[in-house]
Amino acid sequence: MAAHRKVIIIGSGPAGNTAALYTGRAGLKPLVLAGFGAGGPPGGQLMLTTEIENFPGFPEGGIAGPVLMGRMRQQATEMGAEFMDVDVTRVDFRKRPFHVWVGDDEYTADAVIVSTGARSRLLGIAGEEKLIARGLHTCATCDGAFYRNKKVIVIGGGDTAMEEAGFLTRFAEVNLVHRREEFRASKTMLERVKKNPKVRFSLNWQPLEYLLRDNGTVKGIRARNTKNGEVAAIEADGVFLAIGHIPNTDLFKGQLKMDDNGYLITGHKAGGPDGHPSTYTSVEGVFACGDVQDHTYRQAITAAGTGCMAAIDAERWLAEHE
Numbered sequence: 538m539a540a541h542r543k544v545i546i547i548g549s550g551p552a553g554n555t556a557a558l559y560t561g562r563a564g565l566k567p568l569v570l571a572g573f574g575a576g577g578p579p580g581g582q583l584m585l586t587t588e589i590e591n592f593p594g595f596p597e598g599g600i601a602g603p604v605l606m607g608r609m610r611q612q613a614t615e616m617g618a619e620f621m622d623v624d625v626t627r628v629d630f631r632k633r634p635f636h637v638w639v640g641d642d643e644y645t646a647d648a649v650i651v652s653t654g655a656r657s658r659l660l661g662i663a664g665e666e667k668l669i670a671r672g673l674h675t676c677a678t679c680d681g682a683f684y685r686n687k688k689v690i691v692i693g694g695g696d697t698a699m700e701e702a703g704f705l706t707r708f709a710e711v712n713l714v715h716r717r718e719e720f721r722a723s724k725t726m727l728e729r730v731k732k733n734p735k736v737r738f739s740l741n742w743q744p745l746e747y748l749l750r751d752n753g754t755v756k757g758i759r760a761r762n763t764k765n766g767e768v769a770a771i772e773a774d775g776v777f778l779a780i781g782h783i784p785n786t787d788l789f790k791g792q793l794k795m796d797d798n799g800y801l802i803t804g805h806k807a808g809g810p811d812g813h814p815s816t817y818t819s820v821e822g823v824f825a826c827g828d829v830q831d832h833t834y835r836q837a838i839t840a841a842g843t844g845c846m847a848a849i850d851a852e853r854w855l856a857e858h859e
Contacts (some may be wrong), residue, residue: 539636540645542568543855544566544567545635546569546570547570547649547653548652548654549579550582550840551606552826552827552828552841554609555613555845556652557610557616558616559849561613568619570644580607582782583605591838593617593838624718628788630789632819634646637649648822651801651824668747670780672748672755673775673776673778674777677691687710687773687774689710689777690758691712692778693715693780695714696721698722699730712736713736716744723813755775756772756774757773759772784800786800800830801830803817805822815846825847826846827843
């Protein structure tokens with residue numbers, strides 16, 4: 538027999554944890570399948586973030602991402618949410634109750650909230666995935682300390698790249714490689730990095746392949762200059778990718794509507810008389826929140842906000858259908 542819950546929440550970043558808090562407080566006793574592995578650690582991307590300075594309520598210099606996620610989870614647990622650090626392997630949203638599997642273990646739910654977030658994007662160079670943790674990294678917080686008093690490359694031009702570069706200067710000299718001269722990063726973050734004496738910029742360079750040592754670890758990149766076509770080696774002790782994210786929606790292909798980039802499309806039902814946005818997906822009774830459906834803002838505070846919306850939408854929908 539499948540274990541049945543009123544609400545199952547898939548994912549546990551700021552969106553999922555906030556949805557758990559609100560549905561727990563509403564007495565729905567949600568089960569949070571928090572993730573562990575392919576979709577990232579329980580707690581989402583903030584588990585890989587050092588200091589968060591723009592989450593309201595922490596004027597004393599911010600708060601560490603893992604600390605914030607731990608507090609959110611504790612609060613949701615005290616409100617009645619149950620957490621399991623497991624990855625969902627399959628879902629069936631074709632009929633109610635909805636079915637969710639963790640390996641051979643089956644769960645059913647009257648409503649599901651999807652908050653599976655996003656993951657780091659890779660360059661797409663052949664053999665790239667096998668080089669992760671072998672001189673190639675996607676998380677400065679996780680691996681930066683391995684490069685104390687060394688030289689590293691950061692690839693990217695957005696806020697993620699600026700944050701990674703700034704953090705890595707605690708340990709190493711940073712060469713920020715970007716394929717253009719213009720940056721997608723916010724002006725504040727870009728200026729902060731430009732003023733950092735431990736960061737230099739290599740602009741208009743497109744990575745072609747990774748340079749490898751005899752033992753198969755990464756020692757830099759071979760890149761082409763996008764202005765004059767020159768090909769050159771850019772060497773370093775390690776390489777960090779910071780080129781954006783991919784929504785964790787493979788689990789829902791063929792079941793929930795997505796945009797061309799794989800983000801879940803929400804707003805299929807107006808949230809109120811004025812038609813304001815909702816977290817309804819293309820399947821009634823399934824809701825989505827956080828970075829899995831947000832390719833514009835991607836902030837902890839906006840993710841938490843949509844987690845609140847999804848919980849309220851789910852609570853109201855359940856009340857209508859009891």
